[in-house]
Amino acid sequence: MINSSVNRVEGCQDDGRAASTPSGRPASTKASPVNVVLLGATRGIGRALARLLAERGDRLCLLGRDPHELARSGADLEARGASGRVLGVRCDLGDAQRFGPALDAAGAELGRIDLVVLSAGAFGTQEQLEADPALCQQVLDLDFTKAILFCEQARVRLLAGGGGTLCVFASVAGDRARKPVALYGAAKAGLAHYLDGLDLRFRSGGLRVVTVKPGFVHTAMTDGLRPPPFAATPEAVAACALRGIARGRRVIYAPAIWRALMAVICALPRPVLRRAAF
Numbered sequence: 001m002i003n004s005s006v007n008r009v010e011g012c013q014d015d016g017r018a019a020s021t022p023s024g025r026p027a028s029t030k031a032s033p034v035n036v037v038l039l040g041a042t043r044g045i046g047r048a049l050a051r052l053l054a055e056r057g058d059r060l061c062l063l064g065r066d067p068h069e070l071a072r073s074g075a076d077l078e079a080r081g082a083s084g085r086v087l088g089v090r091c092d093l094g095d096a097q098r099f100g101p102a103l104d105a106a107g108a109e110l111g112r113i114d115l116v117v118l119s120a121g122a123f124g125t126q127e128q129l130e131a132d133p134a135l136c137q138q139v140l141d142l143d144f145t146k147a148i149l150f151c152e153q154a155r156v157r158l159l160a161g162g163g164g165t166l167c168v169f170a171s172v173a174g175d176r177a178r179k180p181v182a183l184y185g186a187a188k189a190g191l192a193h194y195l196d197g198l199d200l201r202f203r204s205g206g207l208r209v210v211t212v213k214p215g216f217v218h219t220a221m222t223d224g225l226r227p228p229p230f231a232a233t234p235e236a237v238a239a240c241a242l243r244g245i246a247r248g249r250r251v252i253y254a255p256a257i258w259r260a261l262m263a264v265i266c267a268l269p270r271p272v273l274r275r276a277a278f
């Protein structure tokens with residue numbers, strides 16, 4: 001566990017309804033702070049989202065694998081307005097044994113947990129994953145098996161606390177099999193399927209499950225890749241996700257244009273997809 005306060009080292013639409021938990025509070029209001037645990041907020045989309053949460057005064061706890069990055073991110077979030085200290089807790093998405101203890105440490109720090117965000121994940125291009133079975137195993141393991149095992153631990157704790165929101169980053173790549181993302185997309189499709197079932201199973205008990213499906217986002221994950229049309233910044237995707245959470249959405253395409261784009265891609269006849277390069 002790392003105490004970072006000591007060791008300073010657009011447009012969204014969906015199919016959901018109004019939020020009913022504290023984490024559904026719109027970003028603009030100044031109600032009591034929402035208590036949020038994030039895994040994957042030291043970089044990229046997760047960091048952008050954590051910054052928005054800090055700026056509205058939420059109480060944050062960061063889970064992550066690198067103590068220095070956790071401390072640095074915690075100090076950054078405190079400076080941006082997070083309520084109280086931002087604790088960093090060691091948790092590698094590859095180590096499922098740590099999920100429960102890390103979430104418990106976060107819960108002990110925050111008192112109660114309203115919102116858990118999982119944005120940690122791994123990526124490899126189709127070519128990289130086909131050429132490197134070890135990398136392929138790692139990406140499939142982190143983005144599917146370990147992501148689900150983390151959600152299971154979060155689910156138990158949110159329900160035990162009377163309910164809350166679980167927000168998880170899947171991808172538009174999981175909506176339909178396509179040549180360039182056949183492997184990565186398979187993991188994200190499986191994850192989204194699980195999240196769908198989780199919502200069906202536990203919504204009545206007070207668990208709200210939010211699945212965010214970004215398109216291409218300019219982050220370290222996509223560094224060096226040629227951006228397709230509608231590529232977005234992590235800040236825009238984070239704002240979209242936060243708005244969707246506040247509005248009680250279940251599935252959030254980020255940016256929103258991806259909902260329409262994926263509807264078209266999902267409707268394409270198979271022979272067209274066989275010929276297409278995307």
Ligand SMILES: NC(=O)c1ccc[n+]([C@@H]2O[C@H](COP(=O)([O-])OP(=O)(O)OC[C@H]3O[C@@H](n4cnc5c(N)ncnc54)[C@H](OP(=O)(O)O)[C@@H]3O)[C@@H](O)[C@H]2O)c1
Nearest residue numbers: 040042043044045092093120121169171216217219220221
């Ligand atoms: N970027 C895109 O185009 C895109 C598109 C669709 C979906 N997504 C999904 O959106 C999520 C966020 O992506 P991003 O682009 O923001 O990624 P990113 O910039 O690479 O950041 C990934 C974050 O996850 C953390 N992380 C990675 N592996 C971890 C591990 N084993 N244990 C703990 N933390 C780990 C990283 O921590 P460290 O600082 O320790 O590395 C970092 O905070 C991912 O689930 C990704 O699949 C991204």
